[in-house]
Amino acid sequence: MTVQHFSILIIFLLLLTPLACDEKISGNNTCGDSVLDLGEECDTTNFGQESCFSRGYYGGTLACDSCEIREDGCTPFGRCGDSVIQTENESCDGANIPLTTCESLGYEGEGTVSCGENCRFDISQCQGAEQCGDGVVTAPEECDLFDFQGESCESLGFLGGVLSCGSDCRRDESRCYTEVVCGDGLVQGEEQCEVSDLDGASCTALGFDGGQLLCGEDCRFDVSRCEGEGGCQDGTAQTPWESCDGDDLGGESCTSLGYHDGYLLCSDGCTFNTNDCELYGYCGDGLLDPDYETCDGSDLGSITCSSLGYSGGTVSCNPDCGSVDDSQCFNxxxxxxxxxxxxxxxxxxxxxxxxxxxxxxxxxxxxxxxxxxxxxxSDCRKIVQLSSGERHTCGLDDKGEVWCWGFGERGILGDGNSLSSATPVKVDPAALNAGETFTFIAAGWRHTCGLTTLGKIFCWGPQDSCEVTGINNGDAPAPSALQGYNPSITFGTVASGRFHSCASDNNGQLYCWGDNSMGQLGSGDLDPCQSPRTTDTSDPVNELFSKHDTTCAKLSSAHIACWGDNPGGSLGTGSASPLVTAPEPLLEANITGGDYFAHLSTGMEYGCAIAYNGGIYCWGSNLNGRFCSTTPT
Incomplete structure (x- = not known):
């Protein structure tokens, strides 16, 4: 190549260089001039092509601080990968997977549901899921690629938006919307942009030669900084890119924009100037304008139910501001x-x-x-918990009071006497502090224990082996405080057996008291009539269940430990001893896939638990068709 040819090439490239520029970028690093200079991530409201959406968030608005982008306005909307399930956009997030199985999603056979990188269920291991992605909707799929079976955001009850199909062949409604709110960071409906989201638009895409495209306060493009032909202030509104241009208002007026009256103008940035419109107000501004409105929000003027001829009640304003809603008035x-x-x-x-x-x-x-x-x-009660003993039942109501009915001998019903009752009687709360109420109850064979709002335990009924108060001080026909432990301890749960009870404090430490002839206190011995004493478990206790002379605990590790009477190995721990005097873990040889337990319940000589995979495992005696296995099956 000759020097002459090389010079011509350089000149040609230099001539092309300005034509390749889209947004206006300055070499002068002047933060605050709204021009995106080299080294700046943003400048005032100029974020280039960056937005909360482009950064993976589900909504929000970016902020600019010293020409550096801040995501504070995005983070409340969440993003895939933050380990928090955003229910409107995600099925799962990382290791945070709700209790879901292939079967619960409609697939038959074995398989494991995991969480995909897009925070949707990964069903690739489910039997029958191989059809997902073939473009044809087959049960239990809701959609497949672009086949939505005629459904859309609108048919599903949304105002609008774009319906998509997830990798799990379930509808993704995250881009559907129920209302359009300018300033929420989401470009929806008639909006062209949001402050930090130009929705991929630029000056050149709008027909200009270059420059900086902005978003106006009305979520319409502001092309005042675009350069070249077809720009703002040419007298013609270039819809939809411009709201107006000079005297060309595109047929709009103050009233068409929702205001009551006024004179609409066009700003230098080709966006509407509604200053004069705002003087007349609009329906929804909370200010009553009697010339145009009957009411506005909570401003009802002098209108009341009484002024409308009713005896009383509450009147409200209808959304159109032209009438009131008197449906809550009475006459x-x-x-x-x-x-x-x-x-x-x-x-x-x-x-x-x-x-x-x-x-x-x-x-x-x-x-x-x-x-x-x-x-x-206001003084009617709803029962929120029930617990039954041998011949009595107790219920906890929504105001923290306890009601019992059934056999009443020796104070079983806790109402202060020893009479039986076929209808509920209220347990006497006299021993509780002012304002202290019950939050949980556990009925044993004949005694009952309750946990209070202060984390204390009160029990009532026959006392044969210290099972009521922790000391052998006679029957308790009304709630009596548990004794014999550090009063600074606050309990989190309680369970009652035949002649014993167990509870765990708010740190998961286990305490048991009462009869110990079967090792049911888990203390490693058979010493009788024990006051509350600590019992060692491998992990903190989350749930407790006692029946007859046994107790089982679900631990924070999702494993289960049991102790007490063990006829025929019914505790499920694998021990052949008729008595298990200290907590032993359940044998888990039959539990598949490393699944552990979410919830536990026990009966007399048997128990059942629900695993996190939804499976039910039982162990113990099969008398009367309950179950028969010395290990969970």
Whole structure:
């Protein structure tokens, strides 16, 4: 190549170089001029092509700090790989996989569900899942590639968006939306952009020669910094890139934009100037404009249920600001006349035969509200937990009080006497501190123990072997505090057997007290009538279950340990000894795939547990068809 030819080539390349520039990049590093200079990640609202979405987040808005990008506005929306399942966008995240099996996803046969790199279920190991990805929807698939069986974001109840199909052939609705909110970082609906997301657009893509494309406060493109032909201020609104241009408003007005009135203008950046419109307000600004609105949000003017001719109630504003919603107003002019009139649920003491129980509650005192003559159910109770003993049952209600019924001898029902009752009687709470209530109950053979909001344990009923108070001080016909332990300890759970009880504190340390003739206290001996004493387990205790003369604990490691009476090896620990006096781990030889236990329950001489893979394993006596195995099967 000659020198002349080389010079011509250099000149040609130099002429082409400016044409290759899209966004305006300056060589002068001046942070704060909205120009993305070399070495700057951003500059004010100019993020180039960066956005929360481009960085893997599911939403949000980037911020610019000293020309460095900050993701603080993105992180609340989450991203794949943060080990937190964003339920609207992910099925799983890394090792965080909900209890899911191939079978629960509709596939038959064995297999393991894992989490893919895209935070969707990886079903490749499920039998029958090999059809996923062939483009044809077959059960249990919801979709396959581009086949959605006619479904769309709109048909699924969303306002709009793009429906996609995940690698697990289940619909991905993360790009569907229910409302369009300018400023939320998501480019949706009629929006062209968000502050930190130009949705892939640029000045050149809009027909300009170059320059810097911005996003206006109305989430429309601001092309005021674009350069070349077809730019802003040429007098013609280049839709959809410009909202307006000069006097060309594209047919829009203040009223078409939702304002009540005003004069719409076009800014130098070819975006709407609504300053004059805003003087007239709009429906939803929370300010009542009587010339255009009946109400606006919580501003109802002077409108009340009474002004509308009702006796009382609450009035609200309809979304169109043109009328009010009076559905919560009532018109019972006769309420308070001591006569149950038509339209009234009750009147004074006249409840029309209704009770808390007839209204679906467990117990409580129903009354009549003087405001509208409607039922007042604030003192009605719902049962949130039940626990049964040999011949009695107790229930914990939603206000922390306990009710028991059945055989009442020796104070079994805890109401202060020894009478049996076929209907629930309230357990006497006199021994508890003011404001202290029960949070959990455990009925044993004849005694019952309860855990309180202060982490204390109170028990009641017959005391034969220290099982009620931890010391042999006689029967307790009403709740009595557990004694014989450090009072600074707070308990987290409790379980009751025939003549013994066990509890774990908030650190998972196990304590047992009462009869120990079968080793049911787990203390390694058979010493009788024990006050609460610590029992060693390999890991902290999460759950406890006691039945008859045995106790089992689910540990924080998801393993299970049992101790106590072991007829025929029914504890499942593999021990042939008739008594197991210290916690021994369950044999897990029959448990497949390394699965461990999520929940535990025991009966008399048998137990069952649910594994994390959804399988149920049982062990113990098969009397009356329960089960028969000395190891979990």
């Amino acid at each position: 019972i002019a006769s309420c308070g006349n001591e006569t149950l009139d038509e339209g009234e649920e009750c009147e004074g003491e006249d409840l029309a035969g209704a009770t808390c129980r007839s209204l679906g509650y467990f117990a409580g005192n129903l009354s009549c509200s003087a405001q509208g003559c409607v039922f007042d159910t």
